Amino acid sequence: DSGVTQTPKHLITATGQRVTLRCSPRSGDLSVYWYQQSLDQGLQFLIQYYNGEERAKGNILERFSAQQFPDLHSELNLSSLELGDSALYFCASSVPGASDNTIYFGEGSWLTVV
């Protein structure tokens, strides 16, 4: 158990809909990262938050947004869903600034768009 909790574990929704994925980082971790893993594109970095502020942005679509709340949990919002958004979405967390900074992953949220 990495200590990173993601909900829901599985989600099936229709095209055009909106979903929210939730992540609770490990205790004490200030940074949260979101990744998308699909069969044809591997592991894609979406976005990073540090203590409530956006820190880095990767290949995140404009239809997607995220935020990190004062209690450090994070949500990834996916809207106007398309079939191609079906993927495994990972949240990860770390303690930035540590000399041996390590990123720990949750179990992921499986999203199926039908």
Next chain:
Amino acid sequence: GNSVTQMEGPVTLSEEAFLTINCTYTATGYPSLFWYVQYPGEGLQLLLKATKADDKGSNKGFEATYRKETTSFHLEKGSVQVSDSAVYFCALSSSDQFYFGTGTSLTVIP
């Protein structure tokens, strides 16, 4: 910029064979290097890491040495088991950013 290149898969080995998965990196500064493993249907788990040149990370019989002169962090295991079948990701960390390779799928057959 920072990037990680790891050998293409899939890799298929017989049980008790020797495993090497190559990983090279490009980085500014002094990155930390990692190997993560993803078993079927699960998230990525930290397998081992090394934080400075010449460090050797090891875990569960796997090991990798941080080679600054060749910018490499190859994963090795002397005798693989069926339970090692998974996808392996090489990664680097620099300035709180993490960069992952594309993953190498390993299948070990009895």
